Amino acid sequence: MAPVDDTDKLDDVADKTNEKLDEHPWAEWLPKAGWLARGFVYAFMGWTVLLISFQKDSADEASSKGAVVALADQPYGRIVIGALAVGLVALVVWQALALALIRDTDAKSWFKRLSGAGTMVIYAGLAFTAMRAALGMSADNGGGIERLSKGLLSSTPGRIVVFVAGAIALGVAGYRAYKGWEHKFLKHLDLDGCDPRRRKLITRLGTVGWIGRAFVVGLVAVFSMWAAVTADPDNAVGFDQGLRKVSVTSWGFVLVALAGLALIGYGLFCVVSLKYRELRD
Template structure:
């Protein structure tokens, strides 16, 4: 066997391995978007029930998981979501570590790394919920406990305030990027019909803006907790959404935001289909 033949076989093997890796990571990313879509759609549905005065579960991730658990084969569905969030963490981590093309900026890799850590924590929390039957404190209690713990640290008030400002900034960026339709660059719009593209664009804009509003509102409450040195001012997703009913628009603002969160859930399903991974 000649040396050149051996080299060709080696290159072919590497190419096949790379293709398999890419296909695996692509499947992982799509599974992650589906899991994300389920959670956001359920949170939006729970928020609508709260606005209409018939809400029983918290309108946050824990409430969404409780809704899933109550369904037939709920445990199976919960573990499927664990796999989905784990896949999303894996995909984000691979983009942070492996994707080092000339167009990938260092800031983008850092953001993907942060998202990988976030989805890994969501995966762990979902697995804990699925294994333990859902016991644990609510998201609102956790937010207050975390805020109280940080406030006790040296410069804790500054740290909490910085965290609130960061969350407000993230919410603003999410809303602005959605309004500017920046997400379309990440989708394979060429394979969509014109009608499908219009629908997906509407889902992305409406859903992304609502998601950003929720992030920013939660950040405002954390900032207020820092200013007043009162951890009880911090709110989780559920309490943040409920606070919208206390505005002059009453429950209708919560309905509007909730519909937006449902739209973002559906947009996540569309991302699972058309996202360039």
Template sequence: MNAQDGPIESGVEILARAGYAARGVVYLIVGFFAALAAFGRSEAKGTEGALAAVLGAPFGTALVWMLAIGLAGYAAWRLIQAVNDPDRHGTDAKGLVIRAGLLGSGLLNLALAFFALGLVSTWGSDGGGGDPTGGWLAAIPGAGFRWMFVWGAAAILAGTAAALIWKGATAGFEKYMRIPPDAAPWLRPLSRAGLIARGAVFLVLAGLAVRGGFAYDPADRPGLQDALKAVQGYTLGWLLLLAIGLGLAAFAAYSFAEALYRRIDPH
């Protein structure tokens, strides 16, 4: 932030950095429970399960409120990235695909923020914060678009997986960050491992969507928890789950690094 930044720019930067930090907290909890599940000490949890676990901790209600605000801020920043294109992805085919992905990320994180609010308020149909995207997706089969949704979702998930793995393998994230030279030697490999691990989870989700085929129920679609449980069922699944759990914890560290070092410019 510099002297020319106005209150709107400053507010957006605060929301964005709080959002990256909130995402880091959520994935740190997800990674922690995945590692415990690898040793049979707990059950793997998705992002929604992570928020529910926070609610049961001391001062859980206040913490969930903070995470809900942070996730809403992250969603707002993603939408700004998609519309204003501050990272200059452009309007060619590749740029539009990236911006569409940012838009989707914003909407999903907004839904997660509403889920968190549902845990600590009367929001949500049952007062318990049901997933708000379920109702939207439930209308798709009735409209006759089930096959389009299934294979379209699988393609998007596979594309997201490839993008994350490529971003981690090539350290493409560095051009959007100002990492201090003394932190780079340990933060770079940690961030790369985190992005690749998250990409692996999306790859499993794509496989689950394809395997479900026309029996797939959009209202009960596979999520992060389902992907982690699927990994646990593979040969040497406990070891793969442990690796992914540690990788998601590394992704949490990457998120915290973005909260500190990400270039934030709404324009």
């Protein structure tokens, strides 16, 4: 339990943040823009996963080009990515505000802060990559995690770090799967008055989407942990390469294709549930 003065400080920060949001109603549009960008990111990511599932090249020969970089190569891709970058920045700003609105000091609240901070860092990195791609600058090809993991695997302490990080990611994946299966994501939505058919659609898309995200995160986590155990940097793979390794195995392409459809489902979930999201939950 945190000291009383720490709790008071958190309450003061939350109160001031709420006051600022009340003074500037336009700030409520930040998460809306961000969630639309988030939906697009996952839908496009799902599409690239579907393409991976139907590729016949080996995991070693396959390109590791990331989804954002691949989109930049398409007609009008830079314009789309520029809009995407703006939405992602809005999502990062709102995530920072959401962290400031958390008042409690129990374990659950600190987990929410840690999870939110991690999400903010991830989307900030993706926004940076999108901005560079939109400006025609050299962008990260999606292998940043892979390069970092391989660097850490060169030493025993580094391998411990990679294994622990993989274990945490695997735990996060398990929680996401549970949240999707048990429909826990619905508590962040205000569905009062929602049409029953639309509610059913939101529930189904959310269930599929959350479980699909869990599969992808868990897959990369397992590869990272195995690389730490075997001390083999070649086993440390990022998002694209991990899926490619699975897709070339017997029936693996089916799992990857299902994961792609699930990610597209999550992207649609972000869009159709936007109207019902509780922005200050």
